[in-house]
Amino acid sequence: MDIFLAQLLNAxxxxxxxxxxxxGLSLIFGVMRIVNLAHGSLYALGAYVMAxxxxxxxxxxxxxxxxxxxxxxxxxxxxxxxxxxVEPILLRPLYARAEEYQLLLTFGLLLILEDAMRYIxxxxxxxxxxxxAAFGTLHLMGATYPRYNVVVILxxxxxxxxxxxxxxxxxxxxxxxxxxxxxRMAAALGINVGGVYVQAFALGCLMxxxxxxxxxxxxxxxxxxxxxxxxxxxxVVVIGGxxxxxxxxxxxxxxxxxxxxxxxxxPELELAVLYLIAAVVLITRPAGLLGRA
Amino acid sequence: MSESEHSPDxxxxxxxxxxxxxxxxxxxxxxxxxxxxLVLPFLEGVPLxxxxxxxxxxxQLTYGLVFGIAALAFxxxxxxxxxxxxxxxxxFGSAAYATGLLVKYLHVSSMEGFLLAGxxxxxxxxxxxxxxxxxxxxxxxxILTLALSQxxxxxxxxxxxxxxxxxxxxxxxxxxxxGLVGVPDDKVRFLSFTYYYYVLAVFFICMVALGMIAASPFxxxxxxxxxxxxxxxxxxxxxxxxxxxxxxxxxxxTGVAGTLFAPLNGLTTPDILHWTFSGKIVFMTVxxxxxxxxxxxLGGVAYNYLETYVIKTxxxxxxxxGIILVALVLVMPQxxxxxxxxxxxxxxxxx
Amino acid sequence: MSLLLAQGLxxxxxxxxxxxxxxxxxEPEELISLVxxxxxxxxxxxxxxxxxxxxxxxxxxxxxxxxxALSVGARIRAGIARSFxxxxxxxxxxxxxxxxxAIFSRDGVTRQPLRLAERDTRARNEAxxxxxxxxxxxxxxxxxxxxxxxxxxxxxxxxxYALRPKLILLDEPTxxxxxxxxxxxxxxxxxxxxxxxxxxxxxxxxxxxxFTYSDRIVMMHxxxxxxxxxxxxxxxxxxxxxxxxxxx
Numbered sequence: 001m002d003i004f005l006a007q008l009l010n011a012x013x014x015x016x017x018x019x020x021x022x023x024g025l026s027l028i029f030g031v032m033r034i035v036n037l038a039h040g041s042l043y044a045l046g047a048y049v050m051a052x053x054x055x056x057x058x059x060x061x062x063x064x065x066x067x068x069x070x071x072x073x074x075x076x077x078x079x080x081x082x083x084x085x086v087e088p089i090l091l092r093p094l095y096a097r098a099e100e101y102q103l104l105l106t107f108g109l110l111l112i113l114e115d116a117m118r119y120i121x122x123x124x125x126x127x128x129x130x131x132x133a134a135f136g137t138l139h140l141m142g143a144t145y146p147r148y149n150v151v152v153i154l155x156x157x158x159x160x161x162x163x164x165x166x167x168x169x170x171x172x173x174x175x176x177x178x179x180x181x182x183x184r185m186a187a188a189l190g191i192n193v194g195g196v197y198v199q200a201f202a203l204g205c206l207m208x209x210x211x212x213x214x215x216x217x218x219x220x221x222x223x224x225x226x227x228x229x230x231x232x233x234x235x236v237v238v239i240g241g242x243x244x245x246x247x248x249x250x251x252x253x254x255x256x257x258x259x260x261x262x263x264x265x266x267p268e269l270e271l272a273v274l275y276l277i278a279a280v281v282l283i284t285r286p287a288g289l290l291g292r293a
Numbered sequence: 294m295s296e297s298e299h300s301p302d303x304x305x306x307x308x309x310x311x312x313x314x315x316x317x318x319x320x321x322x323x324x325x326x327x328x329x330x331l332v333l334p335f336l337e338g339v340p341l342x343x344x345x346x347x348x349x350x351x352x353q354l355t356y357g358l359v360f361g362i363a364a365l366a367f368x369x370x371x372x373x374x375x376x377x378x379x380x381x382x383x384x385f386g387s388a389a390y391a392t393g394l395l396v397k398y399l400h401v402s403s404m405e406g407f408l409l410a411g412x413x414x415x416x417x418x419x420x421x422x423x424x425x426x427x428x429x430x431x432x433x434x435x436i437l438t439l440a441l442s443q444x445x446x447x448x449x450x451x452x453x454x455x456x457x458x459x460x461x462x463x464x465x466x467x468x469x470x471x472g473l474v475g476v477p478d479d480k481v482r483f484l485s486f487t488y489y490y491y492v493l494a495v496f497f498i499c500m501v502a503l504g505m506i507a508a509s510p511f512x513x514x515x516x517x518x519x520x521x522x523x524x525x526x527x528x529x530x531x532x533x534x535x536x537x538x539x540x541x542x543x544x545x546x547t548g549v550a551g552t553l554f555a556p557l558n559g560l561t562t563p564d565i566l567h568w569t570f571s572g573k574i575v576f577m578t579v580x581x582x583x584x585x586x587x588x589x590x591l592g593g594v595a596y597n598y599l600e601t602y603v604i605k606t607x608x609x610x611x612x613x614x615g616i617i618l619v620a621l622v623l624v625m626p627q628x629x630x631x632x633x634x635x636x637x638x639x640x641x642x643x644x
Numbered sequence: 645m646s647l648l649l650a651q652g653l654x655x656x657x658x659x660x661x662x663x664x665x666x667x668x669x670x671e672p673e674e675l676i677s678l679v680x681x682x683x684x685x686x687x688x689x690x691x692x693x694x695x696x697x698x699x700x701x702x703x704x705x706x707x708x709x710x711x712x713a714l715s716v717g718a719r720i721r722a723g724i725a726r727s728f729x730x731x732x733x734x735x736x737x738x739x740x741x742x743x744x745x746a747i748f749s750r751d752g753v754t755r756q757p758l759r760l761a762e763r764d765t766r767a768r769n770e771a772x773x774x775x776x777x778x779x780x781x782x783x784x785x786x787x788x789x790x791x792x793x794x795x796x797x798x799x800x801x802x803x804x805y806a807l808r809p810k811l812i813l814l815d816e817p818t819x820x821x822x823x824x825x826x827x828x829x830x831x832x833x834x835x836x837x838x839x840x841x842x843x844x845x846x847x848x849x850x851x852x853x854x855f856t857y858s859d860r861i862v863m864m865h866x867x868x869x870x871x872x873x874x875x876x877x878x879x880x881x882x883x884x885x886x887x888x889x890x891x892x
Contacts, residue, residue, distance in 0.1 A: 035432045093623060100377045103435055104579060105622045107572050111615030119609055227569065231443050234436050271447035275440050279425055282437060510748040511757035517745050520734035528746040528807060529720040530754060
């Protein structure tokens with residue numbers, strides 16, 4: 001029973017982080033029809049910024065590490081700001097061209113970001129585990145579980161709710177959805193499409209950055225984590241439906257559960273099983289479980 | 294109807310010579326390059342180009358030609374069919390792994406055996422993956438090829454008792470031409486001379502074959518699908534079947550490149566199955582110019598020099614590749630061949 | 645026997661009944677104009693006949709065989725070809741290749757990867773001949789994207805014609821071009837239809853064009869056939885003039 005509970009929480013933890021990454025990817029695609037191959041690298045960037053910031057602050061002031069969770073939004077915003085710079089400079093010139101070029105450009109961006117992180121933070125992994133340790137453990141129905149992990153799950157749920165409210169309840173959300181439905185029509189209605197694009201892209205990047213920032217106290221920041229995350233995020237959006245936020249949520253839950261089970265019982269085939277599920281979904285429901293055709 | 298009504302000069306300009314399109318002759322500089330490659334090993338003492346003929350440089354060129362085959366095969370999909378695969382590493386890598394496993398388990402040492410195994414493995418993989426992937430186009434196709442190729446990468450990594458994991462499989466020097474050329478004593482001499490010619494010959498065969506496919510009615514149908522899927526359907530072309538065929542052909546030729554790569558590198562590691570290697574094949578093709586047939590060859594060769602020389606100067610060569618790719622996309626989308634064409638065009642325009 | 649006979653065709657898009665119980669026939673060697681206001685269901689009917697859409701209900705017979713369930717490719721092989729209202733061409737291929745591709749596909753040689761397209765003299769000559777019939781031969785090596793609008797419209801028809809169909813469906817072959825070019829396009833179409841004994845269904849808005857070239861006119865309104873007959877009968881039909889003058 002206790003193992004089951006711990007595994008369930010692990011699955012939820014994993015799903016929460018995946019939702020943040022894949023939700024951002026899906027949001028950007030939904031609005032701009034761009035698949036950002038550098039998305040995983042932005043997630044890694046969030047992790048590095050968080051770990052680096054924690055290291056600096058904890059080292060100097062000796063302050064209570066629990067409060068340092070306030071660094072999460074800082075790291076996320078830093079990544080969001082990166083996105084806000086990238087979109088107008090690099091992506092905007094390409095909207096009139098074939099979409100392959102956008103894919104190529106974001107691939108170039110991925111190569112640049114991966115090495116930039118290696119240049120800045122070096123090849124040794126950064127750790128932020130003091131923050132994780134500071135939260136202590138939780139005793140739940142006979143199981144011990146890290147309290148920080150529960151915080152991450154709650155953060156994931158909170159982000160999902162906030163995002164939903166943002167997209168479906170705010171004025172900006174209306175513009176976002178209008179632009180994603182029909183860009184030309186939105187422009188004709190007086191919506192500043194360029195502005196919507198920057199903000200959507202930055203928001204998607206911010207979510208990736210937040211995902212990286214929340215995960216780093218648990219597993220550290222390692223080179224290559226972004227590329228691995230990107231491929232998993234693809235599995236999530238393929239299952240859920242590219243461009244759909246609900247789909248990203250459902251896909252993240254499925255992948256979270258499957259991955260936890262797989263690690264327990266057949267670790268060699270963990271990734272293969274995930275891709276297999278994605279392939280089956282694609283063959284039976286090409287637009288994903290919740291995607292628009 | 295009266296033609297002169299709307300095209301008054303049609304009858305005048307319609308000289309028979311113009312009305313009969315001819316196959317464009319092979320350009321003189323391609324012939325010159327081919328001849329240069331053919332006599333290269335004998336030019337070591339020649340001033341000015343002697344350095345290019347050194348064994349080290351010849352091995353570099355061999356690598357470049359191998360990448361050239363991969364990029365040419367890849368471009369049958371990107372340039373001709375309009376499908377951007379981000380999973381071509383799987384065909385390159387699986388062929389190299391097939392070679393490695395043939396050595397490990399069956400102790401085969403014949404290069405032709407390698408080629409057969411490599412071709413068959415990439416062909417089978419491409420047939421299976423293609424059946425799933427070609428149902429999608431554009432970004433969905435790219436993601437799907439990427440994800441499926443990652444399955445194979447993950448398997449190669451996890452089944453380390455078969456594949457040796459990250460250590461990879463050793464590939465010894467093979468015998469060539471069904472054992473006619475035995476295992477040599479001097480490995481550098483073998484790679485820079487015997488194997489150089491072997492790769493050159495295979496490269497030439499692949500280039501001609503792919504060139505023919507591209508210029509065949511089948512190739513035209515692929516281009517038609519690329520340009521307008523709906524209309525292709527309405528001239529009676531079964532779109533997904535042609536896409537699948539292109540995918541399989543492309544995968545198989547990429548497999549040839551992967552097989553040739555294996556003995557050259559001497560080692561097969563999961564790196565060449567990873568999707569970032571797929572990205573490198575994409576990079577070569579775009580670097581050379583994917584709107585032309587021969588661009589990818591230049592791209593493969595140029596990419597290899599870039600990697601060799603940039604790795605020497607900086608640890609951060611990936612960043613440099615990224616910057617070049619971004620710059621290519623933004624200012625030189627036609628690649629090297631497009632830029633060359635532009636320069637030649639401008640010079641002849643001035644005259 | 646009619647060349648094409650469609651009965652009880654229905655097609656809805658959500659709540660909209662685009663084609664709502666249409667009976668439609670085409671006799672051999674007949675040139676029919678399909679007229680009606682925007683949204684009358686003309687293009688949907690053409691899409692149903694050509695196989696781009698499947699009907700919700702109804703049957704289509706062609707040349708004596710039921711083709712309702714046949715794919716686009718099978719219908720082309722049976723002898724139905726079409727052009728498009730918004731020109732659909734292979735933009736990066738040149739004019740000759742656009743037509744030649746239809747010939748290759750028709751003859752089944754697109755399945756052959758190991759012969760050179762340029763070496764096929766017969767296909768080239770036939771393609772040049774077809775371009776000649778449409779007055780496009782001097783443009784043979786221009787990429788389709790580089791043609792003027794009128795030439796693109798002609799090429800779109802030429803590609804369909806190169807399939808050597810028995811029935812050719814032309815969706816607004818003269819839309820978006822000037823009056824003078826309209827005449828050129830219609831002359832070209834009419835002459836190939838007459839000379840090769842084709843049947844043609846032409847969606848057209850310009851009533852002058854329609855009255856000049858049609859053997860029979862079918863008027864659609866709100867997804868149904870409102871009237872049909874010879875140009876003289878249609879001219880005299882009050883319902884038609886009511887719709888045409890916007891009173892319908």
